[in-house]
Amino acid sequence: MSAQRNEQARQAIIAAAFRLCASTGFASTTIEAIASEAGVGKTTIYRWWPSKAAILIEGLESARDSSAAFPDTGDITADLLTQTTNVMALFATDFGLVWRGLIASAQSDQIAAEGVPRILRTSIDQCVARLAKAQGAGQLRADLDLELAVELIYGPIYHTWLLRTRPVPPDFMHTVLTTLMPALTAPTNEA
Known part of the structure; x- marks a missing residue:
């Protein structure tokens, strides 16, 4: 990626890619359509990104970072409930449509296959850090x-959301957390 990208054009391209992917699906989204929607040339896109997956991954990383941060109130159960509820709300937006498309495409698209685990790893690391703090405080x-x-914690979200097994x-x-937390929490000392 070029370090000399025009920020306005970059944002327009990412926004166009998101709109198209959310409305027509990952498979139907093309670089040509993204360029037309963003008002830029295809060469501009290809100068900055190797594929539509790379554009969408960059947009997802930015959107996730601003929407799914981990709270730290000192109460791990409350923090997990807040964060997982925020994730589910994020999945109900265009972010979720794009994320679902990228996860599916990661089965055959090399750039998506590299980007999906990177996006997940950031989220996993944030959760592990919050859980480690709760563990150090004796809450887990x-x-x-x-x-x-x-x-x-997150398996039930992905299972119901990706597979659409039932209304959530x-x-x-x-x-989920009421059921799960007794298995994760430190036993209380009873006299």
């Missing part, structure tokens, strides 16, 4: 595998 079991805990009620993550 000392022997808890934090990477496994992340999978247990507004209190979905409250129910």
Whole structure:
């Protein structure tokens, strides 16, 4: 990617790619359509990104960073509920449509296959850091595998959202966390 990108054109290209992917799907989104929608030439896009997946990955990273940050109130259950609820709300937007398309395309598109785990790794690392802090404060079991805990917490979101197995009620993550947290929390000392 060129260091001399025009920021206004960059934003227009990312926004156009998001609009098109959200409305027509990943497979139907083309560089030609993105260029037309953004009011730039295809050569401008190809000078900055190797593919539509690369454009969408850059946009997803930026949108995720501003929408799915991890709170730290000192109460791990409340923080997980806030963060997972925010993730589910983000998945209900155009972000979710683009993310779903990229996850599907990662099965056959090399750039998506490299970008999806990178996006996930950032989110996983943030969650692990918050869980480690709660573990250090005695809120979570000392022997808890934090990477496994992340999978247990977010697995239900991805399962229901990606596979569309059932409607997801507004209190979905409250129910998930109420069920899961006893297995993750440190036992209380009873006399």
